[in-house]
Amino acid sequence: MATPAQHDPAAAPQPSAAYEPVAEEQEGRSKRPIILIVLALVLLIGGYFGWQRYQFGQTHEETDDAQVEGDIYPILPRVSGPVLEVKVDDNQSVKKGDILLTVDPxxxxxxxxxxxxxxxxxxxxxxxxxxxxxxxxxxxxxxxxxxxxxxxxxxxxxxxxxxxxxxxxxxxxxxxxxxxxxxxxxxxxxxxxxxxxxxxxxxxxxxxxxxxxxxxxxxxxxxxxxxxxxxxxxSYTTIAAPVNGFVSKKSVQPGQLVGPNQQLMGIVASEKTWVVANFKETQLANMKVGQPVEVEVDAYPNREFAGHIESLSAATGARFALLPPDNASGNFVKVTQRVPVKIVLDKVDPEHPLRAGMSVVATVKTK
The missing domain is CATH 1.10.287.620 (Helix Hairpins)
Known part of the structure; x- marks a missing residue:
């Protein structure tokens, strides 16, 4: 007796499989223009910003080797003796003439x-x-x-x-x-x-x-x-603040025996701060006194300070080092030197005080 033929799924025709490569090819062709357009936009935007950066570099000089500077007055006694009283603490605000400490008179x-x-x-x-x-x-x-x-x-x-x-x-x-x-x-x-x-x-x-x-x-x-x-x-037994500022690095206590020229604390002046930027010597060709400067302080990333160049140092920073380099020693390696440039801010912002030692980025508009 003959048995009926069994259905073989593998032998059955599959018409959809025949059309899949064609669909993927069509889909890939449809995405190519979009990719090309995106690449073109990226190139155009990159070229635009690159051109802007190039133009900016032609008229500006920038350095991050810069920091805020301020006057720091060391408090040194002129006479010796035991300290009778210390009237200030660290980081305390003082006015000129305020009594800081007294030596036993x-x-x-x-x-x-x-x-x-x-x-x-x-x-x-x-x-x-x-x-x-x-x-x-x-x-x-x-x-x-x-x-x-x-x-x-x-x-x-x-x-x-x-x-x-x-x-x-x-x-x-x-x-x-x-x-x-x-x-x-x-x-x-x-x-x-x-x-x-x-x-x-x-x-x-x-x-x-x-x-x-x-x-x-x-x-x-x-x-x-x-x-x-x-x-x-x-009169030297009473030590007063020389300027308005803030007490810093206090290292004296009542009863301590002090001597002349022994540093007891420092007063960081609050009335005036400035920026010293160390530009490479190759950046100074078009730099002059009075040119405008934009200062970005690391402590205030969303705030820019306007200033101008007040003066340029007459010597490189290496000349003032403890051991200045001697190029006549026989082992000469040319190193690009840096020249300190003093930058004064045009306006003081009480809400964003600058403290001595802060790191900044200085950008000078030279043209």
Whole structure:
């Protein structure tokens, strides 16, 4: 008995399989124009931005080797001693003249007191020396008056002697009276000579007293200088802020023994900051003072600051290094040098404060 033929799926015709390659080929052909258009747009956009970048590079110079700079004032004591009080903390805002710290003033106050006492003694010596001048001048006057009296007596005795000579010739007066008149005249002459010597001595005493006054006045000036110096040293025990700014790197505590020129803290000035950009020497051909600059600060990525070139350094940064390169050493390798350029901002933005040391990107418009 014959069995019916079994259905073989593999032997069955599959008409859809015959048309698949044709459909994929048609689909690939339909996507090619889109891909070409996208590639063309990418090339056009890339070329446009490349051209823009090329044009930008022809008129601008840019560097990321730049940072914000500011004045930092070291706080250094001028005198030694234990710290009595510290009135500020790290990062605290201070105004010019605010007291930062005080050194114990007891020793320096004692020096002021001693200097004041020495000055008072020297001033008293000046008064005494001037009084001695007055006494010496009085002695001169006394001696001169004695000379006057001697001259008057001498004139009177000379007349008496003439009369006595006449009377003695007439034998009216005895010889003893005549001799007495001569003796009185000689005594008066001797007194006058003594008075003249006294005048010279008194004048010398006046000159010596005046010199003593000059010496005493010089001592007064010296004692006054000592007092001023003692007061100056006393004033150094109070250390004030030199500028408006912020306290930084404080390394002092109450009771600490400090010495002259020991850095205790720093004051970062808040009034003015600027940018120092180190451009390659090959970028300086068209760079001049006054050209506008755009500054991008890493701390404020969405904010641009406008500024201008204030000055260009007269030497490369390598010239100021601790060990500047010596190209005559025999091992020469040419390296493109960088020149510091100072950039000043046109406007201060209080909402975006710039702090010394911040990294920036500076772009100078040279044309």
């Amino acid at each position: 007891a020793d320096y106050q004692q020096r002021v007191n001693a200097a004041e006492a020495a000055l008072a003694a020297a001033q008293a010596n000046v008064v005494a020396a001037r009084a001695a001048v007055g006494t010496a001048q009085a002695n001169v006057s006394t001696a001169q008056a004695t000379i006057g009296v001697s001259d008057a007596n001498q004139a009177r005795l000379q007349k008496d002697l003439k009369r006595s000579e006449f009377l003695r010739k007439e034998d009216i007066i005895p010889q003893s009276e005549y001799d007495a008149v001569q003796a009185n005249l000689k005594s008066t002459s001797a007194q006058r000579n003594t008075a003249q010597q006294q005048v010279q001595v008194a004048r010398q005493q006046v000159e010596a007293a005046r010199q003593q006054v000059a010496v005493a006045e010089a001592v007064v000036k010296q004692r006054q200088a000592d007092l001023d110096n003692a007061k100056l040293q006393l």
